[in-house]
Amino acid sequence: MAELLKVEGLRTSFQTEDGPVHAVNGIDLCLNEGETLGLVGESGCGKSVTALSIMRLIAEPPGKVEARELSLSGKDLLGMPKREMRFIRGREVSMIFQEPMTSLDPVFSVGAQVTETIRLHQNVGKKEAEELAAEMLAKVGIPSPEKCLTDYPHQLSGGMRQRVMIAMALSCQPRLLIADEPTTALDVTIQAQILELIDELREELNMALIMITHDLGVIANTVDQVAVMYCGKIVEQADVYTLFENLMHPYTKGLMASLPKLHTETERLFTIPGTIPDPLHMPFGCNFHPRCPDALEICLQREPRPVEISPGHVVSCWKVSDML
Numbered sequence: 001m002a003e004l005l006k007v008e009g010l011r012t013s014f015q016t017e018d019g020p021v022h023a024v025n026g027i028d029l030c031l032n033e034g035e036t037l038g039l040v041g042e043s044g045c046g047k048s049v050t051a052l053s054i055m056r057l058i059a060e061p062p063g064k065v066e067a068r069e070l071s072l073s074g075k076d077l078l079g080m081p082k083r084e085m086r087f088i089r090g091r092e093v094s095m096i097f098q099e100p101m102t103s104l105d106p107v108f109s110v111g112a113q114v115t116e117t118i119r120l121h122q123n124v125g126k127k128e129a130e131e132l133a134a135e136m137l138a139k140v141g142i143p144s145p146e147k148c149l150t151d152y153p154h155q156l157s158g159g160m161r162q163r164v165m166i167a168m169a170l171s172c173q174p175r176l177l178i179a180d181e182p183t184t185a186l187d188v189t190i191q192a193q194i195l196e197l198i199d200e201l202r203e204e205l206n207m208a209l210i211m212i213t214h215d216l217g218v219i220a221n222t223v224d225q226v227a228v229m230y231c232g233k234i235v236e237q238a239d240v241y242t243l244f245e246n247l248m249h250p251y252t253k254g255l256m257a258s259l260p261k262l263h264t265e266t267e268r269l270f271t272i273p274g275t276i277p278d279p280l281h282m283p284f285g286c287n288f289h290p291r292c293p294d295a296l297e298i299c300l301q302r303e304p305r306p307v308e309i310s311p312g313h314v315v316s317c318w319k320v321s322d323m324l
Helices: 047-054 082-091 110-121 126-139 158-170 188-205 216-220 240-245 250-257 318-323
Strands: 003-016 019-032 036-040 063-066 069-072 093-096 176-180 208-213 225-230 233-239 307-310 313-315
Touching: 003 047, 019 047, 019 208, 019 225, 019 233, 036 047, 036 216, 047 176, 047 208, 082 093, 082 110, 093 158, 110 126, 110 158, 126 158, 158 188, 176 188, 188 208, 208 216, 216 240, 225 240, 225 250, 233 240, 233 250, 307 318
Parallel strands: 036 208, 036 225, 093 176, 176 208
Antiparallel strands: 003 019, 003 063, 003 069, 225 233, 233 313, 307 313
16 A cells, blocks of 8 residues: 555644643654554543644644654645645545534534535535535435535534534545544444444545544544554554554553443443643653553653564553563
């Protein structure tokens, strides 16, 4: 498969009154055409900022995005003029945002918003754009798509709004889709439907997918590759089968242990102790050591380097390095 997205040394910071905050601190990603990647981690670990950096949606200032390489099909996204980047978004790379009610404009109808995306990237008239919009709404499972075109976002349920967002993102058949927590605030049944819909459309359109979530259960059934993020860095990365068979980083193990289990309903749900550190006052050494049950003396002093423990399975942990 041909390489689609290449990210090397991505760093995104925000200037504040108290100093710079490094939301993404040197990550590497590679995604081939048709491949799926899961970005996993707690809220605040840098997953969404990574996606917005790839999309060039970080406001500069106060934000600043740097990378040794950030390219899509060989095109330099960082060096690309803003006007050209606007045409790349939607046509070659699209994003489903976390909360559809804040992403959809409340004063415009669904039809106006979906057709705007189509007319911006395809050379079609208003009537043809409306027909294409109705086809796309039908494809994402919205009943009576022609009527839905005249509805406003507040008239739709949360699941229907999310389907509209998916229709907008896929209306121009992009080569890469970024889904940022697409099932947040939806009930379990609707979550399953949305995830199944995304997977079906991805296969039908042969798209690459980046799925952003905090739920390893979602990742297990959705992606080929997994990258676990903590404090703006990738701490473990592997294909999905290798990762679940051989969890190595203490943070990944903590995320897995935090998943509810049906056969232990009487036991207290496991939680990772502590919270993500203040980005203005990061701990010395490994950022995870204040919360880590396996912390060594060296973890308090030096930041671990990524180590490949098996083909494609990379972990940044001093304890794992000592085991090799």
